[in-house]
Amino acid sequence: MTASGGDTQHGIRRRNLARVLQAVAAEGPLSRAGAAARIGVTRAGVAPLVDELLRAGLLVETGRAAPSGRGRPGSELAVSDRGPAGIGAEIGVDHLAVCAVDLRGRVRARAATDAANRHSAPGPVLQELSALLAGVAARIAAEGLYPAGLTVAVPGLVARGTATVVHAPNLGWREVDLAPALATALTPPPVPAPADSPGAPGGSGASIPLGVENEANLGALAELRLGGGPDGLAPPPDFVHVSAEIGIGAAVVVDGQLLRGARGFAGELGHVPVYPDGLPCDCGGRGCLEQYAGEEAVLRAGGLTSARAAAEHPGPGARGALLARRAAAGDSATVNALADAGTALGIALAGTVNLLDPRAVVLGGALTRLAPWVLPSLERELTLRTTVATTPDRPGRPAVEVSRLGADGPLLGAAHTALRAVLDDPIDACAPPHSPHVRFR
Incomplete structure (x- = not known):
């Protein structure tokens, strides 16, 4: 939680406002008594907190709640479908995407475009992204929403505590x-505040926090917050999230928190050497995982090209779509290339598993589409190379799961990360922006 204020009365109130809002967002609709029970205070203690969140337009009353003992039944509380929205943006190698999510976690607007961003100058790419952002902001403004934060997913290293992409190869x-x-x-254009919705845009002096984050990290956060596993449940609090397109990224989650490293660069799985005397890599090393398990490497091994993928499957995800289609058709070269990619990925992940002992490995991004042909060799390598002894209640290697979020993970993770600032500190959301500017979070 990011709410500040220490143990002062003001700080305690900020934290309790956040706890009420989070409880209703996660479990609502709730009665006042139910909200009080969730955060461990009396109904009298929760009343001023609820009233403040109602005045801010973050909560709404939805109707009569079922009686819960003595006294008259109250109104049920739910988070508003107006007010602050988290904005997520993604800069991919072959696409740009933006989405907005409301306090209920629903995607309210989305825009995407094909974009040949590889080796493109940053200026035109960011200009095109800005146009997508402005379009999404205009669409949500028409529904009584305003941007409360922006998080951008990038396929590269981001300096910790900055908005600077240090290297995106x-x-x-x-x-x-x-x-x-x-x-x-x-x-966004000004939106008049309805008389019954104090939380609609109309305030002043606020600004929009900006976050920039590695796409694999945001994919992992999406798994945590949205329950990305095949059973619809969130993964355990200790897992490694792996995503692959042209490059391969990973994020390590320990006790429900991202392991960032001293400079924020943790998770560069794609440049772990799997064959030390192998193929040269753009990073300057040799035998890096990306040269054997990245999408272009697998296309090359299967006798295919990115140009062919783009011609047969226009739009984002063309390489993965071509590989999946050919593998499903039984093309032996493609099936063998994917199996070899799984072997290389298993070798790289074995070192991570032995070092960190996660409970699960989660495959996201393009790997979700290719999992049927990658998993057998990947799991075989993990079984052979992990050192933890097998016991009746715990296998010798972690479970390998396939995310249900697929390629949407980083974008959704970005939007929910931007929204999290509101859930963690609602006071800042109580004075929504009229004509906001971006500040770094």
């Missing part, structure tokens, strides 16, 4: 600060 970017280019991207 598959984009060809180095030391690119995204904040100046996105400073005016989210300035």
Whole structure:
């Protein structure tokens, strides 16, 4: 939780406001008594908190609640479908995407476009992204929503505590600060505040927090928050999330928190050497995992090309779509290439598993589509190379799961991360922006 204020009365109130809002968002609709029980205070203690959240337009009353003992039944509380929205954006190698989610976690607007971003100058890419952001902001404004935060997913290293992409090799970017280019991207037209909705845009002096994050990290956060597993449940609190397109990224989650590393660069699985004397890599090393399990590497091993993938499957995900289609048709070269990719991925992950002992490995991104042909060899390598002894209640290697979020994980993770700032500290959301500018979170 990011709410500040220490143990002062003001700080305690901020934390309790966040706890009420989070409880209703996660479990609502709730009565006042139910909200009080969830956060461990009396009904009298929760009443002023609920009233403040109602005045801010973050909660609404939906109708009569069922009686819960003595006294008259109250009204049920739910989070509003108006007010603040989290904005997520994704810069991919072959696409740009933006989405907005409301306090109920629903996607309220989305826009995407094909974009040949590989080795493109940052300026035109960010200009196109700004246009998508402005369009989404205009659409949600018409529904009484306003941007409360923006998080951008990028396929590269992001300096911890900054908006600077230090190195995104598959984009060809180095030391690119995204904040100046996105400073005016989210300035929606003014929306008059309805008399019965104090939380609608109409305030002043606020600004929109900006976050920039590695796409694999945001994919992992989406797994945590949205229950990305095949059973609809969130993964255990200790897992490794792996996503692959042209590059391969990973995120390590320990006790429900991202393991970022000293500089914020943890998770560069794609540049772990699996064959030390192998193929040269753009990073300057040799035998990196990306050269054997990245989509272009698998296309090459299967006798295919990115150009053919784009011709047969226009739009984002063309390489994965071509590989999946050919593998499903039984093309032996493609099936063998995917099996070899799984072997390389298993070798790389074995070191991670032995070092960190996660409970699960979650495959996301393009790997979800290719999992039927990648998993057998990947799991075989993990079984052979992990050192933890097998016991009746725990196998020798972690479970390998396939995310149900697929390629949407990073974008959804970005939007929900932006929204999280409101859930963690609703006071800042009580004065929504009229003409916001972007500030770095």
